[in-house]
């Protein structure tokens with residue numbers, strides 16, 4: 090009996106000991122985990138804020154001097170003209186807006202249906218529209234709402250009759266340059282709008298696809314969902330941003346900035362609901378194409394002269410994009426051009 | 434257009450990874466309740482705590498990645514459902530959190546109440562507070578609670594599937610990214626979720642029961658059983674991977690965009706190693722290890738095999754999230770990306786996230802009586818003590834007379 094008792098007590102003591110050391114271990118683990126976790130989680134945002142702060146208000150020009158971005162937080166515009174009121178800027182007439190079920194737009198019979206026609210036969214690739222847009226809409230450096238891709242199609246052939254004569258032989262350049270202005274297509278079936286979890290982006294009944302920067306949580310889903318890479322996250326407002334068709338101008342009866350500035354009159358803007366408008370006539374009298382029709386997005390920016398030659402496949406035989414300043418330099422293709430050293 | 438870039442970064446890689454662990458661990462925890470596999474009973478309470486620790490942090494990934502996370506409430510006030518996958522996900526997540534908390538309450542109420550009776554001081558009050566003051570211990574009440582536990586677990590399994598299937602759909606719904614726009618996304622995410630959950634539970638069970646449980650003993654039959662389930666899930670996962678390769682790699686079988694994207698990213702591109710060695714190789718390693726009985730029954734080696742599976746799943750998430758965005762939409766070449774060490778969307782954030790989960794998990798382990806044996810022991814011990822006390826009191830009373 091006594092022996093048994095002793096045994097039990099020993100057992101108990103051991104168990105108590107176990108419990109003690111276990112508790113100690115847990116406490117230790119808790120302390121280490123807690124300290125490291127809290128440190129990193131607090132450190133994370135601090136680092137992030139620092140990183141953001143450095144890009145927030147100033148960007149560096151090529152000569153290294155700081156540029157102040159005239160942003161929405163600090164607009165150099167007359168606020169009395171309504172420049173502080175996003176409802177007025179985005180939708181002054183309170184037109185119906187849509188987040189999905191875009192086929193219902195027809196039912197409200199909107200007065201206008203704004204579209205753009207781009208006549209590629211007339212584009213000279215001068216990039217004035219790119220500049221006009223950046224200036225009109227205060228676009229941060231490195232981002233574009235519209236840009237003109239320059240593609241080189243064809244190849245250089247070695248022939249005896251070529252007009253390019255070098256020490257290594259004679260060549261003939263069978264090359265065409267194609268300039269393709271690109272922008273948001275203000276799709277009639279925009280995948281970018283449907284995926285937004287907070288209904289921050291919408292399609293207005295008369296056509297423009299817009300983002301309300303007061304609501305956007307900057308999740309980037311729409312940026313990924315646009316097949317044309319027409320969207321970006323604005324590094325100043327930290328919200329999704331894109332071409333608005335210069336909505337504040339068209340609501341006042343003006344043309345979008347890029348259209349006004351186009352030297353070749355390659356960009357034509359107008360109302361498809363009006364049969365006498367220039368766009369209606371152009372669409373009626375010319376074969377037109379849209380970008381990536383297979384995506385089923387129903388783009389409302391139409392191209393005259395966009396034939397199958399131009400794709401974005403990585404096929405140098407089919408097409409070779411030339412690196413203008415709006416081209417994506419963040420790629421292996423640019424690296425191969427020895428762009429690495431150029432960038433540094 | 435900005436420069437084409439990877440918009441969804443590392444926290445978004447962690448997001449399906451963590452959600453997979455939630456879905457998987459919840460299903461493992463329900464084995465005993467729903468599928469009547471009584472031998473997994475010791476896992477039931479533990480896996481609930483694992484699920485809770487992870488689920489609380491599931492939305493941190495996407496919020497850390499979004500640029501205006503302080504507007505998170507818009508996800509509720511302006512929820513875009515059912516059209517936006519992310520919008521519906523918010524609702525599923527919220528429901529899931531509620532279900533998991535309810536499960537935890539039902540599973541732990543009775544032992545918490547019993548413990549609160551015998552534990553002095555603030556701990557006893559904490560236990561009492563955690564039961565929300567409910568003290569009923571009648572046979573009928575316990576039976577009803579168990580019934581609800583089973584119902585909720587069934588609902589929870591349904592939620593686990595939709596929870597993780599929907600994360601797959603967040604990617605699958607984006608037709609602009611050829612490598613994401615894939616009907617296999619959903620089943621692949623669900624299978625890998627279950628796989629990662631089982632793997633995690635094997636590791637957690639082995640560690641927690643080896644070092645922190647009352648008997649300090651790992652039941653190797655239980656590990657063996659889990660490993661056997663894991664083999665089947667591994668096989669399904671591998672099968673889906675093979676189907677995916679057949680669907681995406683040969684130019685003859687798929688569209689140009691998918692084929693060229695797959696080729697320039699996974700066949701001879703930046704993620705070739707991550708795909709063939711990280712994702713597929715480790716999966717095969719885990720499967721091979723799991724085929725040996727000796728490995729299956731050894732908690733250490735089973736954990737090693739599970740760890741290989743977990744790393745493979747991490748690579749799968751990485752290849753999906755990052756790989757899909759490396760394919761340019763309008764320019765040429767492959768988009769450049771290397772994960773940042775510090776700051777926004779960096780490894781630091783992901784590391785902190787996992788540390789925080791570990792912290793919350795240890796906290797839960799300390800508070801909740803997940804180890805039935807220890808609870809029994811504590812109750813038994815204190816009943817003896819109270820009996821003693823009562824005896825003393827009665828002796829005192831007798832003396833008074």
Ligand code: SF4
Nearest residue numbers: 273274276279281315
């Ligand atoms: S072009 Fe892109 S951003 Fe513009 S409406 Fe279409 S899908 Fe949306």
Ligand code: SF4
Nearest residue numbers: 285305306308309311
């Ligand atoms: S980035 Fe903004 S607009 Fe785009 S999907 Fe997310 S919340 Fe919507």
